[in-house]
Amino acid sequence: MMAMLSHTHRSDSRKLQMKLNLIAFAAMAGLLVIAPFAIYPLLVVQILCFALFACAFNLLMGFTGLLSFGHAMFYGWSAYIAGHVSKEYGATPELALLFGMATGAMLGLIVGALAIKRQGIYLAMITLAFAQMMFFLAVQMHAITGGEDGLQGIPRNRLFGLIDIDSTGRVYWFALGVFLLAFLAMWRIKRSPFGENLKAIRENEPRAISLGCNTARYKLAAFVLSAAFSGLAGSLKAISLQLATLTDVGWQISGEVILMTLVGGVGTIFGPVIGAVVVVGLEQMLLGFDDWIPVIYGSVFVLCVLFFRKGILGQIQHVFQKD
Amino acid sequence: MDHLSIQLIAGQVLIGIINGSFYALLALGLAIIFGMLNIVNFMQGALYMLGAFMAYIVGEHLGIGYWGALIVCPILVGLFGIVLERVFFRAIYDIDPVYGLLLTFGLAIIIEGIFRIIFGSAGIPYSIPDSLRGGINLGFVFLPYYRGWVVLVSLVVCLGTWLAIEKTPIGARLRAATENPGAVRTFGINVPLMVTCTYGFGVALAGLAGVMAAPIYSVSPQMGTSILIVTFAVVVIGGLGSIVGAIVAGYGLGIIEGLTKVFFPEASSTVVFVAMAIILLLRPKGLFGRMA
Numbered sequence: 001m002m003a004m005l006s007h008t009h010r011s012d013s014r015k016l017q018m019k020l021n022l023i024a025f026a027a028m029a030g031l032l033v034i035a036p037f038a039i040y041p042l043l044v045v046q047i048l049c050f051a052l053f054a055c056a057f058n059l060l061m062g063f064t065g066l067l068s069f070g071h072a073m074f075y076g077w078s079a080y081i082a083g084h085v086s087k088e089y090g091a092t093p094e095l096a097l098l099f100g101m102a103t104g105a106m107l108g109l110i111v112g113a114l115a116i117k118r119q120g121i122y123l124a125m126i127t128l129a130f131a132q133m134m135f136f137l138a139v140q141m142h143a144i145t146g147g148e149d150g151l152q153g154i155p156r157n158r159l160f161g162l163i164d165i166d167s168t169g170r171v172y173w174f175a176l177g178v179f180l181l182a183f184l185a186m187w188r189i190k191r192s193p194f195g196e197n198l199k200a201i202r203e204n205e206p207r208a209i210s211l212g213c214n215t216a217r218y219k220l221a222a223f224v225l226s227a228a229f230s231g232l233a234g235s236l237k238a239i240s241l242q243l244a245t246l247t248d249v250g251w252q253i254s255g256e257v258i259l260m261t262l263v264g265g266v267g268t269i270f271g272p273v274i275g276a277v278v279v280v281g282l283e284q285m286l287l288g289f290d291d292w293i294p295v296i297y298g299s300v301f302v303l304c305v306l307f308f309r310k311g312i313l314g315q316i317q318h319v320f321q322k323d
Numbered sequence: 324m325d326h327l328s329i330q331l332i333a334g335q336v337l338i339g340i341i342n343g344s345f346y347a348l349l350a351l352g353l354a355i356i357f358g359m360l361n362i363v364n365f366m367q368g369a370l371y372m373l374g375a376f377m378a379y380i381v382g383e384h385l386g387i388g389y390w391g392a393l394i395v396c397p398i399l400v401g402l403f404g405i406v407l408e409r410v411f412f413r414a415i416y417d418i419d420p421v422y423g424l425l426l427t428f429g430l431a432i433i434i435e436g437i438f439r440i441i442f443g444s445a446g447i448p449y450s451i452p453d454s455l456r457g458g459i460n461l462g463f464v465f466l467p468y469y470r471g472w473v474v475l476v477s478l479v480v481c482l483g484t485w486l487a488i489e490k491t492p493i494g495a496r497l498r499a500a501t502e503n504p505g506a507v508r509t510f511g512i513n514v515p516l517m518v519t520c521t522y523g524f525g526v527a528l529a530g531l532a533g534v535m536a537a538p539i540y541s542v543s544p545q546m547g548t549s550i551l552i553v554t555f556a557v558v559v560i561g562g563l564g565s566i567v568g569a570i571v572a573g574y575g576l577g578i579i580e581g582l583t584k585v586f587f588p589e590a591s592s593t594v595v596f597v598a599m600a601i602i603l604l605l606r607p608k609g610l611f612g613r614m615a
Binding site for chain 1: 363411414415418419420421422423424425426428429430431432433434435436437439440548549552553555556558559563589592593595596597599600603604607608
């Protein structure tokens with residue numbers, strides 16, 4: 001009887017949670033629709049790309065419990081490839097995004113297969129090292145990446161060969177559409193049986209193994225998905241902002257995406273989006289004091305790790321769950 | 324093989340051994356700290372940079388010169404590390420070690436950022452001490468005295484540390500505390516003090532490497548992070564828990580890097596990472612490592 005009661009209670013709270021999430025999604029979408037009328041649209045696009053990137057990163061860190069310190073390689077290299085195919089072969093934006101995602105997925109498959117041979121802290125070091133290797137390759141492979149100059153003036157070709165997106169106003173709606181679709185897709189993945197398995201691995205891997213779950217395969221799949229969506233974020237950035245440079249593939253970006261996820265709330269659905277807003281907002285506030293940005297980021301890192309490990313959204317949820 | 328190419332190879336191998344000396348010192352510090360604190364110290368690179376800047380500040384401006392700096396700077400860096408350990412690390416010992424990496428990453432970019440604000444990104448020149456200028460022609464290779472000195476110091480420090488940990492009573496306690504801190508504490512040994520001292524020693528090694536690097540590489544705020552990431556690969560190859568692994572992999576990869584510069588220069592910046600990939604395929608726990 002007690003068990004049944006608590007079961008109905010739990011499913012009630014799940015329904016409530018779902019309802020709250022749907023309201024939050026509607027609110028987020030609504031805010032994003034009016035945002036470009038209040039804020040410079042390309043700045044919001046930048047937030048959208050980072051938010052998408054952080055959500056993709058959260059797929060791995062938050063939902064599977066694997067810390068990658070090298071996600072810049074997926075973001076940056078996808079930006080290069082999407083930019084390259086748009087520039088050199090006139091690829092349409094949807095194709096460029098697909099190429100970018102495929103780049104992320106392929107890199108994710110190779111790096112992931114090697115990295116998940118070790119766990120925890122090793123995984124972070126291995127991914128960081130591979131990302132550095134991909135950074136050096138980006139410096140050397142001028143033909144694709146443009147070396148030190150990067151790719152500039154990447155054309156915004158017609159969407160599906162038909163729709164003109166080549167203006168600040170239009171590209172915003174394109175970026176928003178891609179973001180919302182990808183966000184829903186990742187949310188769906190989290191709620192799927194596959195996502196439940198990832199959660200089981202995060203909570204207790206030996207137990208998941210003993211229940212017959214092939215955890216290595218699941219971890220690799222999560223790694224590839226996370227890399228693919230990071231790739232989508234990178235290529236969206238390349239097309240919308242028309243730029244792909246060494247900055248996108250450097251270790252600082254890997255740190256930034258961790259920071260966004262950590263600030264917003266690791267493992268929450270909307271946390272990474274909030275984190276992206278906070279980080280880009282900080283950057284804007286510090287315009288003109290660029291030198292201070294690393295110091296501020298570092299301090300936020302330290303404060304989050306010491307006092308605020310749940311992040312903004314995690315902390316809010318924690319307070320509400322207590323009542 | 325003609326005479327010239329032997330000289331070329333010997334020259335690059337020598338450069339490799341010198342780079343390897345720095346990898347080995349940094350990896351050794353990482354290994355000792357990881358063994359005792361279960362933390363991957365991302366600050367190791369920033370503290371190496373701090374050592375190099377201190378050699379410049381203390382050595383040039385306080386007038387104690389290179390030799391004074393060589394003694395004073397590692398001690399100062401070690402003390403600085405001890406302060407950071409006491410202030411920041413207590414809160415994270417009992418949680419996932421991943422947070423240790425994130426915390427030290429945050430501290431590292433703060434330190435690096437502050438130095439960039441003060442000194443800018445451009446390098447600062449630091450000259451070789453007068454007594455170690457010049458060099459000797461060994462026939463097959465020209466050995467600058469200073470570089471020979473760096474290799475010598477690094478070898479002595481690495482071997483000395485290894486011997487101290489493997490053969491002395493203090494080292495035995497350290498190994499025991501690494502294995503089972505709870506049990507060692509019941510024997511009346513002050514484990515937290517040991518942890519703090521270990522951290523201080525580990526980062527002092529980074530400081531020492533920094534002082535010795537100052538006359539060779541240009542002293543700049545970003546010098547630490549780039550070498551640290553290579554050192555991470557070195558540590559993965561050697562096996563993170565292993566002192567011997569850190570030393571052998573450090574020198575070994577330096578030499579491999581040097582040889583790559585001769586035969587396939589385009590790959591010289593990436594060869595260490597390729598080596599890491601191969602090791603992960605063939606022997607995931609590292610050359611000398613135990614599986615974590």
